[in-house]
Amino acid sequence: MSSADRAAFSQEKIVLTIAAAMFVAFSLLLDGFFTAGNIVSLVQNVSILGVLGVGMALTIIGRGIDLSMVANMAISVAWVLFLANGGTPLPLAILCGLAFCLTVGLLNGILIAYLEIPAIFATLAMGTAVYGFGQSMLIEGDVIFVPRTEAWFKAIGGSTIMGIPSPVIWFAAIGAAVAALLGFTRPGRFIFGMGDNPLAARITGVPMRPMMVAQYVASSLIAFAAGVFTATLVDSMNTRVAASTLIYDVILVAVIGGIGLSGGKGGVRNVVVGTLLIGTLLNGMTIMDVPYTVQNIVKSLILLVAIVTDSILNPRDEQTSQQGDI
Amino acid sequence: MTALIETRSISKAYRGVPAVNQVSFTLERGEIHALLGENGAGKSTLTKMMAGVVQPTGGELLVDGRAVTYANPAEALRDGIVMVFQETSLVPSMTVAQNLYLGDESFFNRLRGLYIAAQQFLQSLNFNVDPWATVATLGAAKKQMVEIARAVRQNARVIIFDEPTASLTPEEKHHFFALIRRLTARGVSIVFISHALEEALQISDRITILRDGEHVSTDLAANFSRERIIREMVGRDLTGALYSRSRARLPGKPALDVRNLSMGQAVRNNSFTVYSGQVTGVFGLIGSGRTETAKIVAGILKRDFFHGGEVRIGADPVRYRVPRAAILDGVCYVTEDRKLEGFFETMSIAENLQMGELTARSHSGFVLRMAEMQTLADEWRNRLAIRSGDADARVIELSGGNQQKVVIAKSLVQKPSVIIFDEPTRGVDVGAIAEIHALINRLADDGLAVMVISSYLPEILNLSDRILVSQRGRIVEEFSPETATQENIMYAAVH
Numbered sequence: 001m002s003s004a005d006r007a008a009f010s011q012e013k014i015v016l017t018i019a020a021a022m023f024v025a026f027s028l029l030l031d032g033f034f035t036a037g038n039i040v041s042l043v044q045n046v047s048i049l050g051v052l053g054v055g056m057a058l059t060i061i062g063r064g065i066d067l068s069m070v071a072n073m074a075i076s077v078a079w080v081l082f083l084a085n086g087g088t089p090l091p092l093a094i095l096c097g098l099a100f101c102l103t104v105g106l107l108n109g110i111l112i113a114y115l116e117i118p119a120i121f122a123t124l125a126m127g128t129a130v131y132g133f134g135q136s137m138l139i140e141g142d143v144i145f146v147p148r149t150e151a152w153f154k155a156i157g158g159s160t161i162m163g164i165p166s167p168v169i170w171f172a173a174i175g176a177a178v179a180a181l182l183g184f185t186r187p188g189r190f191i192f193g194m195g196d197n198p199l200a201a202r203i204t205g206v207p208m209r210p211m212m213v214a215q216y217v218a219s220s221l222i223a224f225a226a227g228v229f230t231a232t233l234v235d236s237m238n239t240r241v242a243a244s245t246l247i248y249d250v251i252l253v254a255v256i257g258g259i260g261l262s263g264g265k266g267g268v269r270n271v272v273v274g275t276l277l278i279g280t281l282l283n284g285m286t287i288m289d290v291p292y293t294v295q296n297i298v299k300s301l302i303l304l305v306a307i308v309t310d311s312i313l314n315p316r317d318e319q320t321s322q323q324g325d326i
Numbered sequence: 327m328t329a330l331i332e333t334r335s336i337s338k339a340y341r342g343v344p345a346v347n348q349v350s351f352t353l354e355r356g357e358i359h360a361l362l363g364e365n366g367a368g369k370s371t372l373t374k375m376m377a378g379v380v381q382p383t384g385g386e387l388l389v390d391g392r393a394v395t396y397a398n399p400a401e402a403l404r405d406g407i408v409m410v411f412q413e414t415s416l417v418p419s420m421t422v423a424q425n426l427y428l429g430d431e432s433f434f435n436r437l438r439g440l441y442i443a444a445q446q447f448l449q450s451l452n453f454n455v456d457p458w459a460t461v462a463t464l465g466a467a468k469k470q471m472v473e474i475a476r477a478v479r480q481n482a483r484v485i486i487f488d489e490p491t492a493s494l495t496p497e498e499k500h501h502f503f504a505l506i507r508r509l510t511a512r513g514v515s516i517v518f519i520s521h522a523l524e525e526a527l528q529i530s531d532r533i534t535i536l537r538d539g540e541h542v543s544t545d546l547a548a549n550f551s552r553e554r555i556i557r558e559m560v561g562r563d564l565t566g567a568l569y570s571r572s573r574a575r576l577p578g579k580p581a582l583d584v585r586n587l588s589m590g591q592a593v594r595n596n597s598f599t600v601y602s603g604q605v606t607g608v609f610g611l612i613g614s615g616r617t618e619t620a621k622i623v624a625g626i627l628k629r630d631f632f633h634g635g636e637v638r639i640g641a642d643p644v645r646y647r648v649p650r651a652a653i654l655d656g657v658c659y660v661t662e663d664r665k666l667e668g669f670f671e672t673m674s675i676a677e678n679l680q681m682g683e684l685t686a687r688s689h690s691g692f693v694l695r696m697a698e699m700q701t702l703a704d705e706w707r708n709r710l711a712i713r714s715g716d717a718d719a720r721v722i723e724l725s726g727g728n729q730q731k732v733v734i735a736k737s738l739v740q741k742p743s744v745i746i747f748d749e750p751t752r753g754v755d756v757g758a759i760a761e762i763h764a765l766i767n768r769l770a771d772d773g774l775a776v777m778v779i780s781s782y783l784p785e786i787l788n789l790s791d792r793i794l795v796s797q798r799g800r801i802v803e804e805f806s807p808e809t810a811t812q813e814n815i816m817y818a819a820v821h
């Protein structure tokens with residue numbers, strides 16, 4: 001185990017334990033929780049959240065954040081469907097959507113790396129801009145349906161392989177790819193270095209700006225992929241999701257698993273753990289018919305508990321905390 | 327009479343590895359007690375236990391003869407024990423007075439009263455600090471004064487200084503020593519950690535030496551000599567190896583040529599040349615523009631756009647916009663502020679060195695080679711005698727001197743051809759200073775162009791083949807080490 005993992009280890013363990021306990025409790029107490037149908041839908045829904053979480057993790061570990069992911073996903077994929085419904089061949093429509101979300105990622109990266117705008121503002125503004133631009137210029141209506149003719153397209157997110165829903169397989173594949181990138185490649189180490197200490201990374205000679213741009217391009221591409229899975233799973237894309245609290249769930253999934261918001265900490269494993277917890281929780285609460293607002297309160301309480309427990313278990317060195325790092 | 331602070335067989339272990347092992351130590355009223363030892367000997371850890379920053383895992387802590395356990399620094403403060411870290415804990419954007427009375431609500435309503443009280447208080451201590459000044463604008467010594475004043479105002483009876491003099495100019499040091507003598511006259515006891523042995527001999531009443539977390543000896547300062555301290559710190563005689571130098575090396579080709587370099591007020595029309603195969607020492611007072619000059623050369627800062635001057639590496643004029651470009655040309659800058667911009671704190675030694683390896687100009691490839699990373703780490707751990715609790719330890723858990731060695735090693739891994747060391751031995755023990763100096767000499771012997779920036783004159787005199795003196799943003803004089811004396815270098819730096 002590398003030392004970078006060790007810092008995030010205990011929170012990860014706590015969260016995993018809570019998730020397991022909750023799963024057992026729901027299975028015993030809730031009718032209809034531990035049924036094949038429900039478990040399949042649980043992992044299916046949660047996989048897409050997990051894919052988004054992986055993209056978010058990539059930016060957070062590098063001491064950034066991408067708040068435009070959900071808007072980017074909704075608009076680029078909705079545009080693909082809209083074009084296809086209007087007669088554009090689907091492969092061409094997909095290329096258009098891909099180009100759109102690449103542009104958004106590039107713009108994010110340039111704003112943050114070259115114009116030095118804090119990531120949180122740049123991507124927040126970008127998310128709003130993308131949603132507004134998409135709604136007014138690219139597509140008409142909120143809900144765009146997947147064209148009926150293209151079976152291969154629907155199979156991306158809407159099929160099962162040996163009983164496993166395809167979004168789960170995609171989550172595993174994308175998670176594994178990003179984990180390999182972070183753990184075993186040069187850019188991966190650079191991302192950790194930038195998150196740990198940006199000044200040191202710069203002086204050591206990490207190509208900061210190209211790396212930042214690459215990060216936001218990667219998170220955009222992952223958002224596009226998540227969008228395709230969503231659309232093909234439920235046969236449509238509802239662009240209103242861009243205005244929902246989904247983006248906070250994505251951050252929650254990353255942070256609760258132990259990816260520190262101050263960067264340089266955690267990995268894909270933490271996203272998986274966070275996803276399991278949030279997925280189980282949301283599913284259980286939905287079965288219990290807990291009102292939406294109460295669900296949000298529960299989610300935020302869980303996040304607070306995880307952070308507090310972590311800070312008790314991993315007390316910070318006095319000399320370190322005096323530096324006032326975030 | 328009972329001692330003010332007494333530790334009885336106190337121990338602290340991190341993950342089972344002892345950092346301090348059964349140390350018994352006493353602090354008497356009104357004394358200055360120096361705590362010496364190699365990097366990682368446990369000096370900081372021992373004092374942090376007294377100040378409630380970390381909690382002992384064994385033994386007893388007695389204050390006024392009463393057994394105490396401090397859960398945090400606030401509880402130690404209630405007994406009048408304060409620790410002043412090397413990195414200050416002042417709020418940089420606030421004024422001196424606001425910092426002094428931070429947390430003292432009753433004063434917030436009477437703003438002018440705050441400044442008058444601060445003024446009177448600083449005067450009573452004989453501190454020449456303007457209460458209206460913003461802390462960020464103060465020099466290191468003044469910041470330390472404010473920190474001390476705050477400690478005194480909180481009725482400190484014991485002030486623990488962890489390497490307080492490392493970033494002070496000779497003159498500031500002088501003030502600082504006078505100051506702590508005044509404090510002891512008021513009945514305050516001082517614990518003082520330092521790697522400058524002469525200072526400890528000169529200022530302290532008693533000296534305690536630690537080695538590998540264990541107590542070696544405690545005695546009156548008068549009974550110690552430099553040789554005895556080193557012998558007891560290191561556990562063997564080392565004096566022969568220290569500070570012996572050979573003949574000055576002759577200059578090779580000019581490797582770095584700076585002409586009329588300017589950046590705002592910090593660097594003004596600075597010109598000098600660094601040759602390969604030589605160590606060029608740059609002496610100057612803190613704030614004389616040495617660091618800024620080096621950072622411009624290495625692409626970390628930017629020179630003025632108009633009339634900014636010229637930098638040549640070899641024969642080529644360069645204007646690096648990012649440090650990466652400099653590193654690709656083989657120009658490395660080893661920072662003076664290791665914590666802020668030197669190391670990656672959540673990473674292990676091996677991972678830190680790997681960052682150097684991955685950014686080196688010779689590196690290509692995408693996939694990491696993990697086995698190589700481990701060999702690299704083992705190699706450098708041996709070469710620089712980097713000590714850590716366990717091999718996986720994060721760099722933030724290393725002692726200050728060992729962190730410095732990691733930062734140096736990280737740059738050397740990049741195999742530069744021009745290397746600039748900025749205060750390479752700040753906070754490093756005598757043995758390690760000898761090792762680092764030997765290493766720097768070897769680099770020059772191997773043909774690198776080496777520039778060493780230091781505010782410590784003996785270091786400059788011992789290392790350099792040429793000595794440049796910087797003053798107010800420019801190099802004003804050059805000496806050869808044969809003819810230079812401490813006096814004429816100092817004169818050039820000040821006048």
Ligand SMILES: Nc1ncnc2c1ncn2[C@@H]1O[C@H](COP(=O)(O)OP(=O)(O)OP(=O)(O)O)[C@@H](O)[C@H]1O
Binds near residue numbers: 340344365368372726
């Ligand atoms: N938070 C920590 N976690 C793990 N090990 C630690 C921690 N802090 C210190 N250590 C270890 O304890 C030992 C003593 O460290 P300490 O900082 O007390 O040394 P020191 O005498 O102050 O050295 P220096 O002169 O270099 O500052 C070192 O081996 C260090 O690696």
Ligand SMILES: [Mg+2]
Binds near residue numbers: 370
């Ligand atoms: Mg120390």
